[in-house]
Each structure stands twice: as structure tokens, then as C-alpha cells.
Amino acid sequence: MSPLRQHLPHRHVLTLPTTPPAVRVARETAEQALAEWGVNPGHRAVAPALLILSELVTNSVRHASPLSEQVTVTYAVGDDCLAFAVHDRHPHRPRLNGAGTGGRRRGGLATVMELTGELGGTAVVRGDDDGRGKSIWVTLPL
Secondary structure, three states: OHHHHOOEEEEEEEEOOOOOHHHHHHHHHHHHHHOOOOOOOOOOOOOHHHHHHHHHHHHHHHHHHHOOOEEEEEEEEEEEEEEEEEEEEOOOOOOOOOOOOOOOOOOOOHHHHHHHOOOEEEEEEEOOOOOEOOOOOOOOOO
């Protein structure tokens, strides 16, 4: 059994066209899944997590859509952790280190990294085995 399944027993995968409505659908699906899994919508990590998710899906829509017809979002929750990944088939793997420091970069990834850091979470980029896509995984404590 994978570590993700061991520690995060609740899991949902959503695949959408890489178009602007994907951002809203991904966020609404996250809200619904979290509610079904019993995560308190008032928990301090939920609103920032939804913003992080929206930023990552927006980045896929804006930057990956020419090469990636779909974006896939994986949601997972355990007793003390919330994780999600946004996957597209664009080969560019953004650097997350420094994205939220010193005001050098503005926009989606800076917001993602600042919020993730404030919540004590982690963010990593994992490339596809074939080098033609990537996932950005964010894990936040609950």
C-alpha cells in the first residue's frame, strides 16, 4: 500500500478540460469532498488550501493548455493532513524554491508558497516518468 493511501484514506481524483471553468469546478469539488470527509470548513487551513488549489489550477489553465488538454486534481485527507495535487502534461517544471521570497516573483506560485509556508505545509513538483508532464503536490497539516 502506498504511503498516501496509508496515511490519507480519503481520496478523490477529478479530471477536467484545461479551460477557465476548471478552476471553479476544482474548487467546488474540493469543498464538497472536504465536507463529505468531515473536515470542518472553518478550520484555519481550509480557506488557504482552496486558494492554493485555485492558483495551481489557474496556472495549468494559463500556461499548460496548449500542450495539455486536461488537468487532473487529486484530493486526499487523513486525520491530521490534507493533500492535493494538480497535474498537467506540460513539460515545464516550475521551481518552487524562492517563489514566495523577497518579492522577486509575483502571482500564483508566490501565493502558493507563502500560504503553504504559513500553514507549516510542503509543496513539491514531481515530473512524469516520460518527462512530458508534472504534478505539484501540496500537503497541509489539519
